Amino acid sequence: MLADASEQYPAVKSVMHLYLADVDAAFASSLAAGGVEVHPPMQNEGEADRRGPFTAPYGNLWSLSTKMG
Numbered sequence: 001m002l003a004d005a006s007e008q009y010p011a012v013k014s015v016m017h018l019y020l021a022d023v024d025a026a027f028a029s030s031l032a033a034g035g036v037e038v039h040p041p042m043q044n045e046g047e048a049d050r051r052g053p054f055t056a057p058y059g060n061l062w063s064l065s066t067k068m069g
Contacts, residue, residue, distance in 0.1 A: 004058070011058035019049075023066040027052040030062065043068055 005011035041052030049065040
C-alpha cells in the first residue's frame, strides 16, 4: 500500500524502485512536485536500466527506472 504521510500516520523511510515507460518525464514530474534529486536519470555501463533516484518530501527514497534494452 502506498499513501502520503500525515501527522496521524508519519512516513516510514523506505526505498521504492518503480519501473516506468518514461523515466525522464516521471523524474521531472517528481521534482516539480517537491522531490529532491539524488542524481539525474542515467544508464550506467553494463546495466539495462536508465535510473534516477530522488527523495520525496517526507524523506522516502524513490528510484525510477526504464528498461532500455
